[in-house]
Amino acid sequence: MGTATRVTWRVEGMDCAACVAKVTRAVERLPGVSAVEVNLMAERLSLDLDAGGRTEAVETQIAALGYGVSLVDGAPPAAAPPLAADGHSHPRDTQDAPRMRPWWATGKATLTWLLGALVIGAYAASLVLPDSLTYPLFLAATAVAVVPFGRRAIALARAGSPFSIETLMCTAAIGAAVIGAAEEAAVVVLLFAVGELLESVAAGRARAGIQALAQLMPRVALRLRPDGGTDEVAPEWLCIGDLVLVRPGDRVPCDGMIEEGTTALDESPVTGESVPVARGRGDAVMAGAINGDGAIRLRVTRTAADNTIARIIRLVEEATASRAPTQRFIERFSRWWTPGAMIVALLVIVIPPFALGWDWATSLYRGLAVLLIACPCALVISVPAAMASGLSAGARRGLLVKGGAALERIGTARTVAFDKTGTLSEGRPRVTAVLPAPGRSVDEVLALAAGAEQGSAHPLAKAILAAAAERGLSPPPGRGQSALPGKAVVATVAGRRISVGSPRHAAEAGAVLGDLATDLTRLEAEGRTVAVVLIDNALLGLVALRDEPRADAQDGVAALAALGLRSVMLTGDNARTGAAIAASIGLEARAELLPDDKLREIGRLMQDGAVVMVGDGINDAPALAAATVGIAMGGGTDVALETADAAVLKDRVTGVAELVSLSRATMANVHQNVAVAIGLKAVFLATTLAGITGLWPAILADTGATVLVTLNALRLLRWVPR
Numbered sequence: 001m002g003t004a005t006r007v008t009w010r011v012e013g014m015d016c017a018a019c020v021a022k023v024t025r026a027v028e029r030l031p032g033v034s035a036v037e038v039n040l041m042a043e044r045l046s047l048d049l050d051a052g053g054r055t056e057a058v059e060t061q062i063a064a065l066g067y068g069v070s071l072v073d074g075a076p077p078a079a080a081p082p083l084a085a086d087g088h089s090h091p092r093d094t095q096d097a098p099r100m101r102p103w104w105a106t107g108k109a110t111l112t113w114l115l116g117a118l119v120i121g122a123y124a125a126s127l128v129l130p131d132s133l134t135y136p137l138f139l140a141a142t143a144v145a146v147v148p149f150g151r152r153a154i155a156l157a158r159a160g161s162p163f164s165i166e167t168l169m170c171t172a173a174i175g176a177a178v179i180g181a182a183e184e185a186a187v188v189v190l191l192f193a194v195g196e197l198l199e200s201v202a203a204g205r206a207r208a209g210i211q212a213l214a215q216l217m218p219r220v221a222l223r224l225r226p227d228g229g230t231d232e233v234a235p236e237w238l239c240i241g242d243l244v245l246v247r248p249g250d251r252v253p254c255d256g257m258i259e260e261g262t263t264a265l266d267e268s269p270v271t272g273e274s275v276p277v278a279r280g281r282g283d284a285v286m287a288g289a290i291n292g293d294g295a296i297r298l299r300v301t302r303t304a305a306d307n308t309i310a311r312i313i314r315l316v317e318e319a320t321a322s323r324a325p326t327q328r329f330i331e332r333f334s335r336w337w338t339p340g341a342m343i344v345a346l347l348v349i350v351i352p353p354f355a356l357g358w359d360w361a362t363s364l365y366r367g368l369a370v371l372l373i374a375c376p377c378a379l380v381i382s383v384p385a386a387m388a389s390g391l392s393a394g395a396r397r398g399l400l401v402k403g404g405a406a407l408e409r410i411g412t413a414r415t416v417a418f419d420k421t422g423t424l425s426e427g428r429p430r431v432t433a434v435l436p437a438p439g440r441s442v443d444e445v446l447a448l449a450a451g452a453e454q455g456s457a458h459p460l461a462k463a464i465l466a467a468a469a470e471r472g473l474s475p476p477p478g479r480g481q482s483a484l485p486g487k488a489v490v491a492t493v494a495g496r497r498i499s500v501g502s503p504r505h506a507a508e509a510g511a512v513l514g515d516l517a518t519d520l521t522r523l524e525a526e527g528r529t530v531a532v533v534l535i536d537n538a539l540l541g542l543v544a545l546r547d548e549p550r551a552d553a554q555d556g557v558a559a560l561a562a563l564g565l566r567s568v569m570l571t572g573d574n575a576r577t578g579a580a581i582a583a584s585i586g587l588e589a590r591a592e593l594l595p596d597d598k599l600r601e602i603g604r605l606m607q608d609g610a611v612v613m614v615g616d617g618i619n620d621a622p623a624l625a626a627a628t629v630g631i632a633m634g635g636g637t638d639v640a641l642e643t644a645d646a647a648v649l650k651d652r653v654t655g656v657a658e659l660v661s662l663s664r665a666t667m668a669n670v671h672q673n674v675a676v677a678i679g680l681k682a683v684f685l686a687t688t689l690a691g692i693t694g695l696w697p698a699i700l701a702d703t704g705a706t707v708l709v710t711l712n713a714l715r716l717l718r719w720v721p722r
């Protein structure tokens with residue numbers, strides 16, 4: 001009892017949010033079904049099926065709605081996956097052939113052409129033949145289309161949505177035919193079919209944009225054998241731990257770590273970063289990158305189903321499935337809209353003959369026109385079509401956004417808060433000077449400091465250890481290390497208590513800097529981070545470090561300013577150093593912040609409006625989560641993608657401004673779409689009721705809006721960062 005299986009199908013033919021809603025509502029009502037999820041981009045339907053549910057029932061229901069359906073996962077276990085020659089079992093995409101779709105659903109294009117031919121034929125005929133003969137031709141065209149749309153309307157009504165766009169269309173077409181407007185009836189159904197066709201083309205385009213990423217995977221990988229030879233295998237067959245040879249000019253077939261060789265990799269297909277990056281032993285590389293002129297040997301670190309490209313694709317698919325607030329509003333709106341419109345149409349038919357003395361033919365005619373104008377199709381697709389294009393356009397340029405909601409919010413930000421280390425700066429501090437206290441030596445200071453820093457993951461620790469190693473020192477082992485986050489590290493080294501930390505920490509410990517105090521001030525004003533090394537709370541020396549600002553930090557901040565955003569740097573570094581670095585980049589600084597202070601600072605900035613927090617996702621996850629939108633930058637892709645709402649895959653500060661303008665371009669597109677969809681209808685509603693325009697303009701207003709909205713959304717696919 002109570003054990004449900006998760007079952008997944010591939011559903012073909014869904015082109016818009018309305019389709020998703022149809023499928024969801026239709027299967028939700030079936031017995032034994034729960035937790036229904038439909039993903040438009042991935043063309044997937046997943047649900048929990050318990051003992052009372054049957055997969056056939058689900059498939060029948062979906063086929064009745066006119067979509068193709070095939071089981072992907074959760075079927076009774078098929079044969080075990082084949083074992084590869086090397087004895088591992090390898091992941092493989094198992095998928096059976098799609099089941100038959102009803103002819104009238106697969107043949108969307110055929111149906112549209114047939115209708116077009118019939119309608120045009122009827123018009124041609126009407127030039128020479130009397131109306132009495134062409135009338136049946138128009139009726140036939142109407143019938144050809146009403147049958148499939150009507151069947152779908154009936155299936156939907158049975159599945160619990162009696163007021164669908166299909167119902168609206170069929171009522172309008174049949175009504176028009178009944179009152180003798182067969183021409184109009186035929187054109188209504190023809191244009192409706194054209195609109196549907198266009199929608200599916202648009203959905204296919206957005207989908208293709210994402211699938212193009214999958215095409216970055218090469219067909220073959222060269223797997224190294226223990227004897228040094230290579231086997232050509234499909235990248236999907238690579239296992240974690242396999243060794244792979246990547247020749248100059250090849251595409252990298254897997255996410256991996258370089259074991260041997262150095263090269264320059266062009267990662268632009270994945271990250272949008274066009275400058276090749278130098279990579280050598282121990283560096284991580286991602287599938288899809290193009291190898292420069294060095295041969296490299298890679299250790300596979302992720303399977304094909306799980307590599308960066310696969311994750312990006314999955315992420316974007318999920319992103320398009322998650323709805324933006326605007327979209328949710330419109331969906332709620334259109335759920336009431338359709339039945340409301342039908343009631344209004346009915347009132348227009350029934351009341352005026354009594355109240356205003358219209359004759360029945362006029363009121364029927366105008367009522368039908370109202371029905372047509374009321375079709376919410378354009379409105380329903382206005383937001384998701386633009387969002388899908390925006391998300392897809394961004395993903396192709398290394399700008400990942402986790403959903404419509406985040407995409408919508410990024411553009412509304414007033415302030416951008418940057419983490420300093422690793423985000424505005426390179427994140428690779430280097431020791432630039434060591435100033436020993438009187439009577440101490442440089443080597444002594446460095447060796448003891450390095451002893452205390454051993455095992456610390458702090459960037460400053462790594463720099464001090466590297467400097468000690470460069471001077472050939474072997475630091476005495478430290479014991480009992482403890483980190484005081486945002487302040488210092490303390491340990492017992494060679495029997496003495498050594499601390500390495502901020503000047504503030506040294507002051508709190510009661511250390512006196514003496515003559516070195518002026519050096520400290522000077523170094524900080526130059527933008528150096530100064531670590532104070534104490535021995536039993538007395539001054540041992542100063543270590544000055546410098547973390548270079550990223551080359552494009554200044555441009556990135558300037559680009560944000562040009563978009564009207566204020567940038568602020570948050571840092572745990574001391575005030576003077578922070579101010580010096582911030583001044584060189586051109587933004588405000590908030591310094592000497594302990595980790596909790598950073599959260600508080602974001603809260604304070606959020607009082608002035610939405611705040612975007614940009615970090616590397618490593619130490620700043622809480623801050624990324626606290627801000628309105630968290631953007632992770634560069635390298636630490638994995639962590640970043642999990643904690644942040646959006647990510648800039650290339651290591652570029654300018655990517656933040658690109659995300660802001662992508663968000664604004666997308667929202668502008670959304671607003672244009674909504675305005676077109678509602679505006680056209682409002683105008684024609686008024687003119688129809690006033691009797692100025694008839695069925696014809698009503699038909700064009702409806703399909704015309706759908707076409708305009710779709711084309712406008714497609715325009716966004718070509719978005720390029722400025």
Ligand SMILES: Nc1ncnc2c1ncn2[C@@H]1O[C@H](COP(=O)(O)OP(=O)(O)OP(=O)(O)O)[C@@H](O)[C@H]1O
Nearest residue numbers: 420421458460486487488489500501502571572573
């Ligand atoms: N392990 C350590 N070794 C030396 N100094 C440290 C250490 N940990 C903290 N500090 C001192 O505390 C300060 C703040 O550290 P914190 O880790 O909060 O900031 P950060 O990561 O260096 O910089 P940012 O906040 O800009 O990313 C450092 O500038 C340094 O002076």
Ligand SMILES: [Zn+2]
Nearest residue numbers: 015016018019
């Ligand atoms: Zn649709």
